[in-house]
Amino acid sequence: MYSVNAALLSRKSYSISGRYGVLSSGRRYLYVLLLMLYLAVGHTAARAELTPLEAMVDRLHEHPEVRMNESIARKWSNNSDGALGLPNPSITIGLNNVPADDPLNLERYLPSNRSLEFKQAIPNGDAREAVRRTHLARSEVAELERLKVLAKLKERLITALAERRRIVESKGALSGQLDLISELERWLRGEMKGGNSVYARFDELDVQRGRIEERLVALDGEDLRWQAELRELLDTVPDQNILLDIEPREWTGNASELLAVRGAQRKLEVARFQVNEKKAALSPDYALGMAWQQRESGSNFDGQDWLTFKFTVSIPFWADSNQRPRLIAAEEAVTSATAEREHRLREARGKYDDAMADYRTSDNLLRALTRRNGRLSELEAANRRRYEAGDGSLEDVIRPAIQRTEIALDKAKQRAARTISAARINALLVEDGS
Structure with missing residues (x-):
């Protein structure tokens, strides 16, 4: 090259x-x-190009709900960066002890002076570190919420694609039924020309054709609804029948592999860090201050500059009615978060077992339908050989053929159900590398 x-x-x-x-x-x-x-x-x-499904999943990252949680995660991350910083210092300029009738006169009274004061508050380091850890944990919670949203959107996407694939396959099977009915009508016309009384069969076929056309109209309506779902997810409607079968990921039984449990665990960590915040609030805060004062010379006193230094320590004197009740409330939040984690584990386990049962049921039904379709195919072939040999009628050939189209409809339904069940399972689990 x-x-x-x-x-x-x-x-x-x-x-x-x-x-x-x-x-x-x-x-x-x-x-x-x-x-x-x-x-x-x-x-x-x-x-190297992405598969159509990978390209659509990649596009889900631009969904507003995903970007919202990304922004929330960045917000808490930035808050954690600023948690250890000191608050802004204050500077005070003053004219002190001046005459009320002449406030700019600093020479009449001895106590009159001008001042410049600087003050810096220093919250205790344990409290600032606890706040930083809380913000970082909140950022992780938001990131896991983003992953949960993305997983749910992917489940919705695969569901919509699977349903549209079912619709395409179902319409193909119904079109095959219409072709078989038309073939049977042509044969009946030949029978009618031969003198056989088959008029009533035409009415029956018209009724069957009407029912099939009604089902086609209903499928078109379903397709419009799933198109609307895809447009909400992707802001566009992809081509039909582009979804391949997907496999469910196996859960090892480790609770941390479940997205909902991992999110609940991060919320528990937030609650624990908030307990540390409340405990740190019982420790003293500090402040440093320095003031410069200048006195002008008067008729009976000399001018003078002097400095004042201050060191302040807060005392949690009212802790029993202030900090301690808040600490108890934070500890109760830990208890609540622990119970929520257990609840999420049971809930996710139930959803996993339910979805896996649906997946296996659909898979077994597909196998059974395939076997029945094979038997009907053999029956259809045998009846066609008899018909071509002059023994039997075309109805004996078309009857199993129509049954095979009904099996095709059932297979399309179960194939979609199996794919959707796999998507439900995968949406519960943390993806590799997350």
Whole structure:
């Protein structure tokens, strides 16, 4: 695909001026090979394309609900970055102890002075660290919520695609029934020309055709509803019948593999960090202050500058009526979060077992339908041989053929149910690397 001038490679030596100095022909040959390898790898990577389903799942990352949780996760992450920072200091400028009738006069009274004061509050470090950890845990909760939303959207996407595939397959089976009815009508006309009384059979076939057409209309209506679902998910409607069968992921029984349980665990961690916050609130906060004051010289006193230094410590004097009730409330939140985790585990386990049962049922039904379809196919072939040999009627051939189209309808339904069950299972589990 990529060629190199042989004449250039055959030269014994060449030079490149500049910061790299002189390169030998052997080194040049090595560089050319590396360049070819780079271009080949890049070309191969460029040719790699996502499957239609992968492309649609990738598009789900742009869904507003997913982006909302991404933003929430970033919000809490940024809050954690600022949790250890100190609050803004304060600077105070004052005119102190001045005459009420002449507030700008600093020379009349001895206590009159101008001042500049600086103050810095220093909340205790344990409290700030606890807040930081709480914010980080909240960020992880939001990230898991994003994964849960993405998994649910993917389940909805696969459900919609599976239902549309069912509709396509069902319409194909019903169209096959219409073709069989038309074939039977042509045969009945021949029988009628031969003098056989088959008028009533035409009325029966008209009724069957009407029922099939009604089912086709109903399928068209279903398809419109699933198109609306896809438009809400992807902002577009992909082609029909592009979904391949998907397999459910196996759950090992580890609770942390369940998305709902992992999210509940992160919420429990948030509650525990909030307990640490309330405990840290029992520790003192601090503050540093410094004030500069200047007095003007008066008629009977000299001017003077002086400094004031302050160190403040808060005392949790009202802890029993302030901090401790809040600590007890935070501990109760931990108890509640622990119970919620257990609830989510039981709920997710039940959903997994339910979806797996549906998956296995649909899979077994598909196998049974395939076996019955094979037997009907053999019966149809045998009846056709008899008909072609002049023994029997075409109705004996078409009857099992119509039954096979009904089996095709059932298979389309069970195939969609199996795919949807697999999607339900996969939506419960954490994807690899998450």
